[in-house]
Amino acid sequence: MQFRLSDPAPLLRTQPDWHAAAQWLIDGCAHLSTSAQRVELLERLCNALGDALYPALLGVLCAVGERGTRQAQQAVAGALLEGLCSGRVPSGGRPAWGASSLRPEAPGTRRLGPVEYLCAWYAQPADAAPPSAPAFDRALRSLLGLVSSAEPARMLYCDRLRAAADDPLSGTLARGTRDALRRLAEAWDSDGTNPQVPVDAFFQALHGSGLQGLRQWQPARLR
Amino acid sequence: MSSLNPLHAGGFRVDSLSPASDAAAAAARAGDADAASWLAAGADGASGSLHVSAHDAGLTLDRIEREFLAALCADPAR
Numbered sequence: 001m002q003f004r005l006s007d008p009a010p011l012l013r014t015q016p017d018w019h020a021a022a023q024w025l026i027d028g029c030a031h032l033s034t035s036a037q038r039v040e041l042l043e044r045l046c047n048a049l050g051d052a053l054y055p056a057l058l059g060v061l062c063a064v065g066e067r068g069t070r071q072a073q074q075a076v077a078g079a080l081l082e083g084l085c086s087g088r089v090p091s092g093g094r095p096a097w098g099a100s101s102l103r104p105e106a107p108g109t110r111r112l113g114p115v116e117y118l119c120a121w122y123a124q125p126a127d128a129a130p131p132s133a134p135a136f137d138r139a140l141r142s143l144l145g146l147v148s149s150a151e152p153a154r155m156l157y158c159d160r161l162r163a164a165a166d167d168p169l170s171g172t173l174a175r176g177t178r179d180a181l182r183r184l185a186e187a188w189d190s191d192g193t194n195p196q197v198p199v200d201a202f203f204q205a206l207h208g209s210g211l212q213g214l215r216q217w218q219p220a221r222l223r
Numbered sequence: 224m225s226s227l228n229p230l231h232a233g234g235f236r237v238d239s240l241s242p243a244s245d246a247a248a249a250a251a252r253a254g255d256a257d258a259a260s261w262l263a264a265g266a267d268g269a270s271g272s273l274h275v276s277a278h279d280a281g282l283t284l285d286r287i288e289r290e291f292l293a294a295l296c297a298d299p300a301r
Binding site: 011027031032049065129 | 258259260261262263264265266267268269270271272273274275276278279282284287288290291292294295296297
């Protein structure tokens with residue numbers, strides 16, 4: 001079964017089976033025999049879910065980042081690495097900075113990989129209500145931990161984030177978001193062992209304080 | 224088969240709504256709020272550790288895609 005553009009958009013279950021979805025993703029990344037198949041798997045899942053359900057794919061990746069064994073994380077991170085190397089990272093559409101629509105066909109829509117999508121969603125919300133600061137903190141730590149399980153993936157992803165931070169012309173990311181992404185990449189590049197460090201660097205660049213500072217000064221954002 | 228997410232029960236997707244409809248816009252906002260909750264739902268909804276399963280010779284790209292979508296979506300075949 002392969003997704004076709006003519007297919008109607010899928011509908012999320014009221015109670016999705018996140019564990020099963022994460023398990024299928026892990027096993028696909030671990031057992032499909034070729035790099036091309038693994039990259040295609042990630043692309044197919046992205047296309048089939050569509051932009052509206054892309055955050056659900058992030059939820060599955062976060063599950064692997066939090067609950068996956070080292071071997072399971074490395075299988076998924078390895079597939080992401082293969083996507084990075086071939087320029088086919090599983091991506092979701094985000095409206096350009098200042099645009100107000102998440103319609104995928106809208107001219108202001110750009111496609112972002114998991115980490116930069118999550119950061120843009122939090123830092124510059126458009127139509128979609130952003131995650132709270134603690135939810136963002138947890139999700140970003142999960143994603144960074146997942147990617148860091150494969151050292152080459154971490155290094156390549158840092159390059160990708162720096163490239164996004166240095167690209168003002170795409171119009172996707174506001175200057176503050178790009179600055180924060182650059183700080184995240186620098187901190188993550190320096191140390192891949194503790195995801196909290198780059199997450200705090202992002203918070204610090206964006207808000208002038210880490211999550212603990214936000215707890216003290218911006219309680220409304222933490223709900 | 225589990226029931227549909229009520230926010231999607233009309234068969235539309237959030238990003239295709241017409242801004243001309245207040246009701247549709249309200250539904251879109253509610254759906255967007257849901258999306259943020261999916262980030263934690265993935266990890267909270269996974270029970271126990273996630274391991275690499277024993278190799279299954281019958282594992283194909285099509286099957287993995289189908290099973291993955293069946294786990295998350297109400298009707299992946301549509």
